[in-house]
Amino acid sequence: MHLELIRFLRKESNHTGHKILIASLLAGISNGLLIVIINAASQNYADLNFRYLLLFGISVLILALTRRYTLYQTSSIARAALTKTNLRIADKIRHANLAIFEQVGKPRILTTLSEGTELIFEASRRIANGAVAGIMLVFSFAYMAWLSSVAFWLSVVVIVCGIMVYLFNQRTVNMELRISAQKEGEFINSMNHVLEGFKELKVNRAKSDDLFANYLETISVSAKEIRIRTEARFISNIIYTQVFMMILIAGIIFLLPQMSASSPQLIVSLVAVLLFIVGPLGFVVDAVPVITEANVAVEKLGELEAIFDKADDTAQTSPNGPLQSKATFDxxxxxxxxxxxxxxxxxxxxxxxxxxxxxxxxxxxxxxxxxxxxxxxxxxxxxxxxxxxxxxxxxxxxxxxxxxxxxxxxxxxxxxxxxxxxxxxxxxxxxxxxxxxxxxxxxxxxxxxxxxxxxxxxxxxxxxxxxxxxxxxxxxxxxxxxxxxxxxxxxxxxxxxxxxxxxxxxxxxxxxxxxxxxxxxxxxxxxxxxxxxxxxxxxxxxxx
Structure with a gap:
């Protein structure tokens, strides 16, 4: 599902993203190295360790430069892709036959283009942050496996269970987001009646009350309820992720010593790794709802463009037809x-x-x-x-x-x-x-x-x-x-x-x-x- 947005960005920008991927790898690895350096330096505080201090500074510098490059390039690609798409759709609209244009309606066109543009752009930034965070998570768990294979497999079991519950909830969220998008389109259409028919509504209270109470308000309340349910699921997923991290930390502290010989220093190092990845994991979890909404926006853009692809009444225009050269007629x-x-x-x-x-x-x-x-x-x-x-x-x-x-x-x-x-x-x-x-x-x-x-x-x-x-x-x-x-x-x-x-x-x-x-x-x-x-x-x- 989340690949739809990435496919859109790659297709519309003609950018493979190899350099961005390399920069994300460097950013994620350098971020992960920080906890390795911190754990290593914490073994002995008696003397100032210039080697670890230098490595820490270099890692921070690499992280800052590569993240800046990743975010800037991703934002540029997203803007270029959206500009290209919006211009292409606008071009297809002006070539469409009038009957199809009237059926689609201005509210749907404007809503799809305006809301879709902002959602997709914001999601592209979340992808950049999420990619760096994801790579950092992979590196951190590899480091955890090096510290303790038992701790690593314990973490894998808990994470797999967590992902299964998360994906189950997300499936319902995806369905409700599509229903919500449909309701918001209906709301915009009703609101268009208010704006375009303002004078008529001012002189006809019954018409105004009917439109507001039985359509505008009803649709708005319905969309609100769906949105609240969706947000509740998003919030549940976020809280669930935080709780699941606490459970994982508890497992490392209380269960790991019972499963294998573990020194207090090892337990502290493992807990430090888990605490260090809470922030990046939050980036990934927070990115999911935005990317999910952006996927719906990409689908709506695709549906709108598909309609106007079929509506082009100039595609078969002959460049040398008999009417092209006619300056007048009888x-x-x-x-x-x-x-x-x-x-x-x-x-x-x-x-x-x-x-x-x-x-x-x-x-x-x-x-x-x-x-x-x-x-x-x-x-x-x-x-x-x-x-x-x-x-x-x-x-x-x-x-x-x-x-x-x-x-x-x-x-x-x-x-x-x-x-x-x-x-x-x-x-x-x-x-x-x-x-x-x-x-x-x-x-x-x-x-x-x-x-x-x-x-x-x-x-x-x-x-x-x-x-x-x-x-x-x-x-x-x-x-x-x-x-x-x-x-x-x-x-x-x-x-x-x-x-x-x-x-x-x-x-x-x-x-x-x-x-x-x-x-x-x-x-x-x-x-x-x-x-x-x-x-x-x-x-x-x-x-x-």
């Missing part, structure tokens, strides 16, 4: 497309389609319909973010599939109703700051936001201002197809009129294709076509 079309959302038990809960819809280049198309009618899902299908479960998406009669989805999506600039506002103009190499400043002024943002050092001075804005800044960013991207999902909502009447009658008209004059999700029926005359969605179906007569 039309995009959905033909008999169907898409269904499914619950965790694979039961279909909402279906869009079958849909037949064609959008021509340069058209302004409004998508209208009630909330939950499927407008946003239709936009995601049109833009290649969702894949049809039946039917096909076409661009100029070219089927859009796994070989060219990535190229197709580059036609689009989209502002969803739940858009994310970026602090920089990512993807735009040479920013036309004159045009950008003009757009900021036009959107009445010039006195609130500036663009300097490659980023916006702030994105802490009101909802309407955030939408206007998102619109500025979309216009700067200069794409062929623009999709605006309720962008004019939360705007004052003056800006709403400007958006529909000026912004959309200017984009149309530039030959852009525009798809607008809207409820503003007073501006439907701006559209070339109005397509109505009703319960996932394009209403009769709405298709042009």
């Amino acid at each position: 039309s995009i079309a959905l033909k008999k497309v169907l898409f269904s959302y499914a619950s965790p038990d694979d039961e279909k809960v909402f279906t869009v389609g079958p849909v037949d819809l064609k959008v021509n280049k340069g058209e302004v198309v409004f998508l209208v319909g009630g909330n939950g009618s499927g407008k946003t899902t239709l936009v995601k299908l049109l833009s290649g973010l969702y894949y049809p479960q039946r039917g096909m998406l076409y661009c100029d009669d070219i089927p859009v599939n796994s070989f060219n989805y990535d190229h197709y999506r580059n036609f689009f600039a989209i502002i969803f109703s739940d858009f994310h506002l970026f602090d920089r103009l990512y993807g735009i190499k040479d920013v036309d700051e004159e045009r950008l400043n003009a757009l900021l002024n036009t959107m009445a943002l010039g006195d609130k936001i500036s663009y300097c050092d490659g980023k916006f001075s702030t994105i802490n804005l009101s909802t309407g201002q955030r939408k206007r800044l998102a619109l500025v960013i979309a216009l700067m991207e200069d794409k062929s197809i623009y999709v605006f999902d309720e962008v004019a909502a939360d705007q004052d009447p003056g800006f709403r009129k400007y958006f529909y009658e000026d912004v959309l008209q200017e984009l149309k004059n530039q030959g852009k294709t525009i798809i607008v999700v809207s409820h503003d029926d007073r501006y439907f005359h701006v559209a070339d076509r109005v397509v109505k969605m009703d319960y996932g179906i394009v209403a009769e007569g709405a298709v042009g």
